Amino acid sequence: MARDDAPERTTHADKVYALLFGQLMNGTFDPGAALNIPTLSREFEVSQTPIREALARLEHTGLVHREALRGYFVAALFSEVELDKLMEARLVLEPALALEAGRRVTPEFLAKLLVPIDDLLRLSESQVVRSFREYWSADEDFHTLIAEQSANPFLEGAYRSLGGQVQRFRLFVKLGSADARFAAAEHRQIYDAFVARAPEAAADLMRHHIESARLRALSDRKTILANE
Amino acid sequence: MARDDAPERTTHADKVYALLFGQLMNGTFDPGAALNIPTLSREFEVSQTPIREALARLEHTGLVHREALRGYFVAALFSEVELDKLMEARLVLEPALALEAGRRVTPEFLAKLLVPIDDLLRLSESQVVRSFREYWSADEDFHTLIAEQSANPFLEGAYRSLGGQVQRFRLFVKLGSADARFAAAEHRQIYDAFVARAPEAAADLMRHHIESARLRALSDRKTILANE
DNA sequence: CCGCCCCAAATTGGATACAGTATCCAAATG
DNA sequence: CATTTGGATACTGTATCCAATTTGGGGCGG
CATH class of the missing domain: 1.20.120.530 (GntR ligand-binding domain-like)
Structure with missing residues (x-):
């Protein structure tokens, strides 16, 4: 499958990263909101693995933070x-x-x-x-x-x-x-x-x-x- | 189960991250060496998912870099x-x-x-x-x-x-x-x-x-x- | 108010699809 | 006859998906 998108030089993880990055910048998500992986997986219509990788990369931007065994969250608003x-x-x-x-x-x-x-x-x-x-x-x-x-x-x-x-x-x-x-x-x-x-x-x-x-x-x- | 290791608040991904970080610091790997995921998976005796997550997080430390569809590599030596x-x-x-x-x-x-x-x-x-x-x-x-x-x-x-x-x-x-x-x-x-x-x-x-x-x-x- | 049970979600494991690379063989050329 | 070039094939490793396990939290009943 996926024959027509042959010129695709970016991975799913890259696309998810770019999309999430943009949405976080635009204030699409509320600060502190949970970013749960299964939900994002359904929304972006990819499996959980690329979602997980994108979130891991987003962590160092400070836009997202992770709590072990609790998941990822949108960074809180600035004081x-x-x-x-x-x-x-x-x-x-x-x-x-x-x-x-x-x-x-x-x-x-x-x-x-x-x-x-x-x-x-x-x-x-x-x-x-x-x-x-x-x-x-x-x-x-x-x-x-x-x-x-x-x-x-x-x-x-x-x-x-x-x-x-x-x-x-x-x-x-x-x-x-x-x-x-x-x-x-x-x-x-x-x-x-x-x-x-x-x-x-x-x-x-x-x-x-x-x-x-x-x-x-x-x-x-x-x-x-x-x-x- | 896992009652005795109740104070365990770290995931496999965290441990793999810490281990790889230490090894990269110690010069265990040659600069430019490929870090392939199945091999690391066998060495650390965990599956590929936590390896992938650890590598994604290591990317922003600059110790590791990623090329799309080619994988992860140890950062090259400084000029x-x-x-x-x-x-x-x-x-x-x-x-x-x-x-x-x-x-x-x-x-x-x-x-x-x-x-x-x-x-x-x-x-x-x-x-x-x-x-x-x-x-x-x-x-x-x-x-x-x-x-x-x-x-x-x-x-x-x-x-x-x-x-x-x-x-x-x-x-x-x-x-x-x-x-x-x-x-x-x-x-x-x-x-x-x-x-x-x-x-x-x-x-x-x-x-x-x-x-x-x-x-x-x-x-x-x-x-x-x-x-x- | 406390403890137990249930559910949602994270984490992990393995299996599969796919791309890129290297290798090998044979045909063509000098 | 040696050398080179072309192409087909096997292989390595990434990217992805899906299923199973485990954890944390909240609701329900005692």
């Missing part, structure tokens, strides 16, 4: 103090990533970076930020591209281990359109520092950007509400 | 440039960890930290460092305790994601006894900064310690040989 610690971790990593990326600026890198910057700018200019999804996706792309350009797989991996958490907390921060414009401008400044081949300046601007984001997140945290 | 990048990543993370730990010094922390420090000192004083295993284990404990004391699970997680790699590369660095004494002294200085409740000093000393370790590693790298 204020955890959010603060997450931003502190970003404050350690991301300026260092920007510094290294700044030392390796290429025209291709600048071109790729311009895409999420323009998206963010465009989205922030509309009076009301309609699509949080698009907005945060552009933000994520911006930071991830820089992490990749650092040319340090260990630092990049450390950032990626935060990445899932960052994305998830974004779902619960209400963003004003003024905030969005500030963030877009800060991204642009970092880009300009890259263009000017000024790695230290890029690192400083990144530090400033994350500190600002932290303040925005903390002040907006009172208005927790589901997005869209 | 000189990768080693350098690893140390660069430590240089970003560990001073920050020391800073945070330094802000949260407790008597218990100092007491626990003294154990690996004394071990290291004692081992380094013997003319020849006999047991690399013990030496590196004490070194690892020192750094891990500090990471834990940082009270930032995200930073700690980022460090742990490097931890496996750090430990693995240690196996291939030949350490002179002079180097060992330097390292022991540096650890002691960091400890003293903690005692003096000087977080910034601790961070600076940590930075210096890792920079020194990097230089020692690179200069000793020519004499790559299996330890023990």
